[in-house]
Amino acid sequence: MTERIITYAEAIREAIGQAMETDENVFMLGEDIGIYGGAFGVSGDLYQRFGKERILDTPISELGIVGAAVGAALVGMKPIVEIQFSDFTAQAMDQIVNQAAKIHFMLGGELSVPMVLRAPSGSGTGAAAQHSQSLETWFAHVPGLKVVMPSSPYEAKGLLLAALDDPNPVIVLEHKLLYKTSGHVPEEQYRIPIGTSNKVRDGRALTIVASGVMVSRSLEAAETLSGMGIEVEVIDVRSLSPLDMAPINESVKKTGKVMLVQEAPKHVGFMAEVAARIAEGDALYHLTEPVRRLCGMDVPIPYAPQLEKSVVPQLDDIVAAAVEVNRGI
Amino acid sequence: MTSISPLLAPAKGVVSHDQPSAASALESLLAIRFFEEAVDGLFARGLMHGTMHLSIGQEAVATGVCAALRKTDFITSTHRGHSHCIAKGADLTRMMAELLAKQTGYCRGRGGSMHIADVETGNLGANGIVAGGIPIAAGAALAQKMKGNDNVVVSFFGDGATNEGAFHEAMNLAAIWDLPVIFVCENNKYGMSNSTEFSMRIENIAERAASYGFEGVTVDGNDVDEVFQAAAAAVEKARGGKGPTLIECVTYRHKGHSKSDKNLYRTKEEIEDWKTKDPIGRFEHKAIEAGALNQDQVDAITEKMRDAVRTAITEASSAPDSDPAELLASVYREAGK
Numbered sequence: 057m058t059e060r061i062i063t064y065a066e067a068i069r070e071a072i073g074q075a076m077e078t079d080e081n082v083f084m085l086g087e088d089i090g091i092y093g094g095a096f097g098v099s100g101d102l103y104q105r106f107g108k109e110r111i112l113d114t115p116i117s118e119l120g121i122v123g124a125a126v127g128a129a130l131v132g133m134k135p136i137v138e139i140q141f142s143d144f145t146a147q148a149m150d151q152i153v154n155q156a157a158k159i160h161f162m163l164g165g166e167l168s169v170p171m172v173l174r175a176p177s178g179s180g181t182g183a184a185a186q187h188s189q190s191l192e193t194w195f196a197h198v199p200g201l202k203v204v205m206p207s208s209p210y211e212a213k214g215l216l217l218a219a220l221d222d223p224n225p226v227i228v229l230e231h232k233l234l235y236k237t238s239g240h241v242p243e244e245q246y247r248i249p250i251g252t253s254n255k256v257r258d259g260r261a262l263t264i265v266a267s268g269v270m271v272s273r274s275l276e277a278a279e280t281l282s283g284m285g286i287e288v289e290v291i292d293v294r295s296l297s298p299l300d301m302a303p304i305n306e307s308v309k310k311t312g313k314v315m316l317v318q319e320a321p322k323h324v325g326f327m328a329e330v331a332a333r334i335a336e337g338d339a340l341y342h343l344t345e346p347v348r349r350l351c352g353m354d355v356p357i358p359y360a361p362q363l364e365k366s367v368v369p370q371l372d373d374i375v376a377a378a379v380e381v382n383r384g385i
Numbered sequence: 386m387t388s389i390s391p392l393l394a395p396a397k398g399v400v401s402h403d404q405p406s407a408a409s410a411l412e413s414l415l416a417i418r419f420f421e422e423a424v425d426g427l428f429a430r431g432l433m434h435g436t437m438h439l440s441i442g443q444e445a446v447a448t449g450v451c452a453a454l455r456k457t458d459f460i461t462s463t464h465r466g467h468s469h470c471i472a473k474g475a476d477l478t479r480m481m482a483e484l485l486a487k488q489t490g491y492c493r494g495r496g497g498s499m500h501i502a503d504v505e506t507g508n509l510g511a512n513g514i515v516a517g518g519i520p521i522a523a524g525a526a527l528a529q530k531m532k533g534n535d536n537v538v539v540s541f542f543g544d545g546a547t548n549e550g551a552f553h554e555a556m557n558l559a560a561i562w563d564l565p566v567i568f569v570c571e572n573n574k575y576g577m578s579n580s581t582e583f584s585m586r587i588e589n590i591a592e593r594a595a596s597y598g599f600e601g602v603t604v605d606g607n608d609v610d611e612v613f614q615a616a617a618a619a620v621e622k623a624r625g626g627k628g629p630t631l632i633e634c635v636t637y638r639h640k641g642h643s644k645s646d647k648n649l650y651r652t653k654e655e656i657e658d659w660k661t662k663d664p665i666g667r668f669e670h671k672a673i674e675a676g677a678l679n680q681d682q683v684d685a686i687t688e689k690m691r692d693a694v695r696t697a698i699t700e701a702s703s704a705p706d707s708d709p710a711e712l713l714a715s716v717y718r719e720a721g722k
Binding site for chain 2: 083109114115117119120121122123124125126127128129130131132133135150151154155159160161162163164165166167168199200202221222223224
C-alpha cells in the first residue's frame with residue numbers, strides 16, 4: 057500500500073473538516089477564512105463544505121474574536137480560532153492570557169475553555185518584524201495554556217485533533233514555511249498526545265532538541281552530518297506545555313552531548329527551559345560537553361533575505377554547530 | 386446555602402406596582418446592600434483580606450436587568466460584581482465563603498471577590514480586567530444563536546470599560562452577527578478616579594451604540610422600574626433575533642472604587658446628594674405608594690435579608706480554609722471531565 061502524501065496545510069484542513077463532521081459543536085472563526093480560503097490557504101474549501109455559519113469569517117478584531125471564542129467555549133462550543141499571523145495574538149493577549157488561560161483555575165474549576173487557537177508562526181517569508189516572530193515562549197510561560205508546535209504534516213493533523221479533544225485552551229503554532237511541505241498523513245482520524253516529546257532520529261554522537269521548522273531543518277542537517285560520520289539523535293519537542301523531558305533526558309544520557317535549536321531569540325527562549333531541566337536532573341552527570349544553544353539572534357526579524365537568514369539558524373549553521381559540539385572544546 | 390427568591394417579572398411591566406415582582410426585587414436590592422455592608426465591615430475589622438469593589442448605591446441595575454432574564458440566560462460580570470451574582474441567584478454562603486478564602490467558596494479560594502462565577506445560575510464570571518467580559522458575552526451569545534435556542538446574554542460593565550477596545554470590538558461583532566446580547570453599562574460616573582467628563586467627549590454613553598448600527602438607551606439606573614423596562618424591551622428584541630442593545634444605566638457608587646480609595650476626586654456634597662437618590666429607599670417608597678407592598682411586608686423582607694446575610698457569614702465562617710494541596714492539579718481540566 058502506498059502512503060498518502062499531502063501537505064501540512066492540507067493535513068490541518070483535513071483535521072478541521074473531520075472534526076466538524078464528527079462534532080457539530082466544532083466551528084472555526086478568523087479573518088479571511090471564508091471565500092478567501094485563509095491567508096495561508098489552510099481553510100481552503102471548508103467554507104463551501106460547511107457554510108458561513110461554521111466557517112465564520114470575522115472583521116479584523118483579534119481581541120474580539122478570541123473573546124468570542126472564549127465565550128462560545130464556556131457554553132459548550134468547540135471553537136477553532138485562526139489568528140492570521142501569530143504576531144497578531146499581541147492584539148488578543150488579554151483574552152488569551154487573562155481569560156482563557158485562567159478561567160478554569162481562577163473561577164473554581166467548574167468552567168473551562170476548550171478552545172483551539174491556531175496561528176502561523178516564524179520567519180522565512182520576507183514579511184519582516186511584525187509578521188515573522190516565534191512567540192511560543194510567551195504562551196508556554198502562562199499556566200493554563202497548552203502549547204504545541206507541529207513539525208510535519210503528520211504531526212499537524214494528529215496534534216490538532218488532540219487539541220480539539222482537550223478541554224483546555226490549546227495554542228497551535230504552525231510554521232509558515234511548513235504549510236507547503238508534504239508528507240505521509242493517514243486519512244483516518246488519529247491523535248498525537250499533547251505533552252509528549254518525540255524521538256525522530258536515532259544516533260549516538262549527540263542529541264539535537266528542536267521544535268517546529270527546526271525539526272525538519274535538523275533532520276536535514278543530520279543527513280549531512282551522517283555523511284561526515286556523525287550520527288545525531290533528534291528529539292522533536294512537539295509539545296512545549298506540558299513539556300515531556302523523558303525522551304530528551306534519555307537521549308542525553310546516551311550521547312552525553314546536547315544541542316538545543318530554536319528559531320526564536322536566544323534570550324529567555326524556550327530552550328533555556330530545556331537546558332535548565334537537563335541541568336536539574338541526573339542527565340547532567342552524563343554530559344561530556346557544555347549544553348549548546350543554537351538560537352535566533354536577539355533582534356527583530358529583518359526584511360532583506362540575506363538579513364533574515366542571518367538571524368535564524370539555517371541548515372549550515374546547524375551542521376557547523378553540531379560538528380563543534382561533537383568535536384568538543 | 387442561602388439565596389434570594391428568583392426575581393419575578395411584573396405582569397404589567399412595572400416592578401414596583403406588582404406585589405410578587407416588587408417583593409422579589411426588594412429581596413434582591415436588600416440582599417446586595419446587606420451583603421456588601423457586611424463584607425465592608427468584615428474588611429474594616431481585619432477579618433477579610435485582599436480587595437473588593439462595592440456596588441452600594443448601584444443595586445437597582447442588576448436587580449432591574451435580572452428581573453427581565455430567565456434562569457437559562459447568561460450574564461458576564463465585572464470586578465464590581467457582587468450585585469450581578471446575587472441578582473442572578475447565587476448562593477450567598479458560597480459567595481461569602483469565597484471572600485473569606487474558604488474551600489467551599491465559588492472559586493475554592495482561588496479567585497476572591499473579582500472572579501465569582503456560578504454555572505447553576507448562568508453567571509459566566511466576574512472579571513478583574515475592565516471590559517474583559519464583553520467579548521466573552523458576545524461569544525456566549527454567538528453560541529446561543531448557533532445552537533438555535535432563544536437564550537440571551539447580558540454583559541454588565543462600567544463606564545470606564547467603554548473606553549476599552551474590547552468593548553468596541555464586541556459591540557461591532559454583536560451588531561454584524563445580530564447576536565442576542567444586551568450590553569448593560571453601569572455608568573457610575575467614575576472609572577476609578579477619572580470622571581466621565583474627563584474620559585469621554587460625549588454626553589451619554591448610549592450614543593456609542595449608534596456607531597455600530599444598533600439602539601442605545603439611557604435610563605435612570607437608580608430606578609428599578611426604568612431599568613427593568615429597558616432591559617425587558619432589549620431582551621425581547623434579542624430573543625426575537627433582532628440583535629443587541631446598549632443600555633446605559635446612570636447610577637453612582639456610594640463607596641470608593643476599592644479599599645484603597647480616599648475619595649480625593651469627588652466632593653462630600655456630591656456623594657451626599659447621590660445618597661438622597663438611593664435606589665432602595667426610592668423603590669420602597671414607590672412600591673408602598675402603589676400599594677404593591679405595605680410597610681410590614683417591607684420590614685419582613687428587610688429582616689429576612691438581614692438573616693440571609695447573617696446565615697451566609699455563619700455558614701461560611703465555619704467552612705474549612707482553602708487548600709493549597711490541590712492547586713497544581715487544578716490548572717488544567719482533566720480530559721473526559
